[in-house]
Amino acid sequence: MKNILIMLSILFLTTNIFATEEIEEEIVIDKSITTVSNDTRQLLLAEMRFIEQNMKDILFLIVSGQFEKIEKKALGIQESFVFKKSITKEQIKEIQKKLPKKFFLIDYEFHQTAGQMAQAAGEMEDAGLVAEEYYNMLKTCVQCHSTFATHRFPNLIE
Numbered sequence: 001m002k003n004i005l006i007m008l009s010i011l012f013l014t015t016n017i018f019a020t021e022e023i024e025e026e027i028v029i030d031k032s033i034t035t036v037s038n039d040t041r042q043l044l045l046a047e048m049r050f051i052e053q054n055m056k057d058i059l060f061l062i063v064s065g066q067f068e069k070i071e072k073k074a075l076g077i078q079e080s081f082v083f084k085k086s087i088t089k090e091q092i093k094e095i096q097k098k099l100p101k102k103f104f105l106i107d108y109e110f111h112q113t114a115g116q117m118a119q120a121a122g123e124m125e126d127a128g129l130v131a132e133e134y135y136n137m138l139k140t141c142v143q144c145h146s147t148f149a150t151h152r153f154p155n156l157i158e
Helices: 002-017 038-063 067-079 089-098 101-124 127-148
Strands: 027-029 032-034
Touching: 038 067, 038 089, 038 127, 067 101, 067 127, 101 127
Parallel strands: none
Antiparallel strands: 027 032
């Protein structure tokens, strides 16, 4: 019964979080708008789109028990961390200067949780634990959006 409740919660949260709409160009930090260069913004938006698509895919994979595919998608999310990919040294300096430490802490937690989901799927094939880690990832998404993207998600204002 607990697993069914977790799955229903996941489905509810996912359909509300992943509403398709245009992503705005600004990044909101503590209620003020911070601008980053267009290239850096595009890199961050590409990261968000990658995560969004993989989170949608994982939801279906969870409810169908496809652990190997869940592991692969979760590892993809864990490794997609923007600083590990195609970011330049100049972009790293820009982001470090313009984004607060809390942003990096939330982002780190999110990617670590993706790794934990991958482990739960790959090594353990534990649907309940995979669903719990998915839920934890969603909570981290909400935490970040309610802190840094209230202009896009006004219902998440704390």
